[in-house]
Amino acid sequence: MLMAGTALTAFILFSSVYFLNSIEKSVQTTEGRVGADLIVTHSKEDVNEPYGRHVLPGDELLPFVEGLEGVEVVAPELYLSTVSTICCGTEGDFPIVAFDPSRDFTLSSFMVKSDPLEDGEVVIGTKAGGDRFLFHVEDEVIQEKVKLFYKLFAVKNVLFPTGTKVDETIYMTLGSAHEMIKNKVLDVHIQEDAISAIFVKAEADRVTEIGRAITRRFPETNVHYGSGVKKEVASYVRPLRNVVYALIGLVVVTNMLQSITLYSAMLTERKKEIGMYRVMGIPTGKSVQLILYEVIVVTGAGSVIGICASLGLLYDHQTLLYAWSELPLVLPKKTDLFFQGGITMAVTMLISLFGSGLCLRSLYKQKPYRMVREGES
Amino acid sequence: MIRANVKKTYRLDRHHVVTAVKRADMVVREQTFTVITGPSGSGKSTLLAVLGLLEEPTEGKVLLNGNEVQTEKERARVRLHTFGFVHQYPRLHPTLSALDNVLLPLALMKNVTTEEVERGRALLEEVGLKERIDHLPFQMSGGEQRRVGLARGLMLDPAVLFADEPTASLDPENSLLIFSHLHKWFLRGKTVVVATHDPIGVRFATDVYDMREGILTKKSIRKSDPDDDECKDCASAY
Numbered sequence: 001m002l003m004a005g006t007a008l009t010a011f012i013l014f015s016s017v018y019f020l021n022s023i024e025k026s027v028q029t030t031e032g033r034v035g036a037d038l039i040v041t042h043s044k045e046d047v048n049e050p051y052g053r054h055v056l057p058g059d060e061l062l063p064f065v066e067g068l069e070g071v072e073v074v075a076p077e078l079y080l081s082t083v084s085t086i087c088c089g090t091e092g093d094f095p096i097v098a099f100d101p102s103r104d105f106t107l108s109s110f111m112v113k114s115d116p117l118e119d120g121e122v123v124i125g126t127k128a129g130g131d132r133f134l135f136h137v138e139d140e141v142i143q144e145k146v147k148l149f150y151k152l153f154a155v156k157n158v159l160f161p162t163g164t165k166v167d168e169t170i171y172m173t174l175g176s177a178h179e180m181i182k183n184k185v186l187d188v189h190i191q192e193d194a195i196s197a198i199f200v201k202a203e204a205d206r207v208t209e210i211g212r213a214i215t216r217r218f219p220e221t222n223v224h225y226g227s228g229v230k231k232e233v234a235s236y237v238r239p240l241r242n243v244v245y246a247l248i249g250l251v252v253v254t255n256m257l258q259s260i261t262l263y264s265a266m267l268t269e270r271k272k273e274i275g276m277y278r279v280m281g282i283p284t285g286k287s288v289q290l291i292l293y294e295v296i297v298v299t300g301a302g303s304v305i306g307i308c309a310s311l312g313l314l315y316d317h318q319t320l321l322y323a324w325s326e327l328p329l330v331l332p333k334k335t336d337l338f339f340q341g342g343i344t345m346a347v348t349m350l351i352s353l354f355g356s357g358l359c360l361r362s363l364y365k366q367k368p369y370r371m372v373r374e375g376e377s
Numbered sequence: 378m379i380r381a382n383v384k385k386t387y388r389l390d391r392h393h394v395v396t397a398v399k400r401a402d403m404v405v406r407e408q409t410f411t412v413i414t415g416p417s418g419s420g421k422s423t424l425l426a427v428l429g430l431l432e433e434p435t436e437g438k439v440l441l442n443g444n445e446v447q448t449e450k451e452r453a454r455v456r457l458h459t460f461g462f463v464h465q466y467p468r469l470h471p472t473l474s475a476l477d478n479v480l481l482p483l484a485l486m487k488n489v490t491t492e493e494v495e496r497g498r499a500l501l502e503e504v505g506l507k508e509r510i511d512h513l514p515f516q517m518s519g520g521e522q523r524r525v526g527l528a529r530g531l532m533l534d535p536a537v538l539f540a541d542e543p544t545a546s547l548d549p550e551n552s553l554l555i556f557s558h559l560h561k562w563f564l565r566g567k568t569v570v571v572a573t574h575d576p577i578g579v580r581f582a583t584d585v586y587d588m589r590e591g592i593l594t595k596k597s598i599r600k601s602d603p604d605d606d607e608c609k610d611c612a613s614a615y
């Protein structure tokens with residue numbers, strides 16, 4: 001009974017924490033992606049999918065933008081080509097985009113693993129076969145290879161789903177791209193310094209100024225301001241986050257009350273036994289230890305059961321969760337899960353200890369003889 | 378030796394006071410088997426609680442070897458090291474085996490040695506529970522649980538053993554068994570104080586007291602004789 005109660009608490013608590021963490025992470029990554037304060041593309045390209053043939057002169061544009069006051073990071077991306085291939089068991093047309101891992105601040109927040117991408121390696125979106133590896137990248141992706149432009153690339157990393165074109169894209173490093181351009185292995189002609197888009201992070205109050213400076217100097221560019229999107233996402237997610245927080249609070253409070261009732265029931269049942277130890281003259285501290293020890297064992301087991309159940313359920317229904325939340329949910333990593341599990345367990349056990357402590361206290365206020373005697377006739 | 382001259386009342390509320398023990402003047406000498414008889418509600422349990430340093434008398438004093446035990450902490454120490462208690466309900470730990478229950482009070486205080494485990498076993502064997510050593514309380518009958526409680530009370534090797542209705546709601550055979558164990562303890566040089574309305578108990582007694590409506594009277598000092606079938610003191614007991 002007690003164990004079931006604790007298991008339930010741990011279940012709800014863990015699910016909430018898990019969910020909250022996912023949302024939190026999603027917000028972060030979404031903010032990261034649209035976190036570009038400025039996105040610069042060729043005016044004939046779609047800002048969200050600059051996958052056309054119109055490119056910008058990277059040689060001039062990049063140093064210019066970097067030189068503008070208030071600019072913090074400039075991340076270039078180059079669309080190479082869309083290839084029909086089989087990647088990681090998935091067949092389809094995948095846009096191939098090159099980016100600069102050392103300057104990137106948009107994609108990296110979506111990557112499942114944090115190690116940097118090297119030349120000759122690629123990162124794949126979920127719809128480019130990445131979904132198969134999403135939850136076990138650690139062991140499997142490394143061995144996977146994909147042939148692009150007659151060259152084998154190692155699939156190094158996977159992007160969490162974003163709900164955008166990114167999901168279908170295969171990303172490689174600009175270094176790899178430049179080498180291929182130099183060796184003329186691509187099926188299209190691209191200038192070596194070409195750039196499809198740049199993502200700019202800048203000081204908030206200088207963004208429009210920077211944008212204007214860019215379009216003035218490069219009339220062929222189109223500047224898209226990202227901060228609006230960022231706010232929008234945040235306003236969409238924040239209420240959800242608050243709901244989850246409220247839920248956790250509610251769970252903790254209800255559980256506190258529930259555990260107090262449970263413990264008082266359990267301890268009333270064992271009141272006379274505890275009273276017996278006191279009659280025997282065993283110091284209060286020792287018998288309290290006994291009871292608390294038992295509480296810890298029972299609730300520990302209970303919370304582990306709860307967490308495992310919750311984990312099993314959530315793990316099995318991740319895709320459902322995506323569908324339901326319609327958010328680019330980023331699911332926590334193994335270490336995070338471990339950490340969250342630990343926290344959940346600690347909270348559940350603290351609640352239990354608090355509940356039982358409260359009941360014990362009222363019990364020990366009674367005289368030992370009264371404790372064994374009560375209810376006896 | 379315990380000398381008591383006490384009165385014990387319980388205050389129910391501002392206007393109602395229950396007198397559980399009106400007047401009790403008694404001496405429990407060392408190495409005696411004292412039996413306190415009397416009808417239900419006459420104050421036997423209360424007197425035993427006062428003697429066992431569980432309850433403080435409203436009036437009068439309980440002297441242990443001539444000294445009053447002042448603080449609750451000291452009383453607990455006396456209860457732990459000198460006294461033992463056996464109750465009508467043994468109140469065993471529900472998820473521990475018979476043996477573990479017997480060892481629990483000791484285990485709460487210190488690390489239990491193998492000799493002590495052996496002693497626990499021996500005590501359980503002595504009360505006829507050799508086969509039940511590893512059983513859980515719910516797997517045992519009321520009488521068996523009671524004997525586990527007795528073994529637990531004896532585990533800490535008390536000089537004075539208090540037993541409150543140790544045979545209540547037991548059949549005559551089991552009652553006799555419990556009393557003969559208490560008697561064995563007495564024969565080993567310990568002091569035993571029993572409150573009971575079981576007439577069989579009187580046969581084992583050296584000192585017999587009777588409690589009526591809170592007033593304790595001394596009935597007799599006799600020779601403890603379990604085989605005394607025509608025990609004349611027994612007749613008057615409840």
Ligand SMILES: Nc1ncnc2c1ncn2[C@@H]1O[C@H](COP(=O)(O)OP(=O)(O)OP(=O)(O)O)[C@@H](O)[C@H]1O
Pocket residue numbers: 370377387388389395396397398415416417418419420421422423424542574
């Ligand atoms: N804590 C208490 N508060 C109020 N009254 C009490 C309390 N303890 C005992 N009494 C009263 O004191 C009287 C004596 O009780 P006690 O338990 O000592 O009797 P007893 O002789 O042991 O009875 P029995 O043979 O039924 O066990 C009873 O009337 C009982 O109601």
Ligand SMILES: [Mg+2]
Pocket residue numbers: 421422423541542
């Ligand atoms: Mg009684």
